[in-house]
Amino acid sequence: QVQLVESGGGLVQAGGSLRLSCAASGRTFSSYTMGWFRQAPGKEREFVAAFSRSAVASTAFANSVKGRFTISRDNAKNTVYLQMNTLKPEDTAVYYCAARMAYGISQNLLDYDYWGQGTQVTVSS
Numbered sequence: 304q305v306q307l308v309e310s311g312g313g314l315v316q317a318g319g320s321l322r323l324s325c326a327a328s329g330r331t332f333s334s335y336t337m338g339w340f341r342q343a344p345g346k347e348r349e350f351v352a353a354f355s356r357s358a359v360a361s362t363a364f365a366n367s368v369k370g371r372f373t374i375s376r377d378n379a380k381n382t383v384y385l386q387m388n389t390l391k392p393e394d395t396a397v398y399y400c401a402a403r404m405a406y407g408i409s410q411n412l413l414d415y416d417y418w419g420q421g422t423q424v425t426v427s428s
Contacts, residue, residue, distance in 0.1 A: 325400030
């Protein structure tokens, strides 16, 4: 069982930045692919970014955040980060951290095994 706890959300003006953190329990953090998803009111949860298990160290981003968001992980701290720059009002959503045990990055939320409770990000115009 893996427990994920997100933090770092908040209210920011358009053009600003936030860094989300996701702390994971367990001793096998480095073997998980870690993903970030988001869900805006009235919309489906969508993929934002992912970082593969450490042995591969590859990343993927949704087109809507490419060039603005970066994802990183610190295996010593069992933590994955989402750095969000040049935020837009359309980035407003609850952001969720997720862990995937199977090999490879996936943008499908159904492929993730564990989820955090989410953290609210609100971008004002």
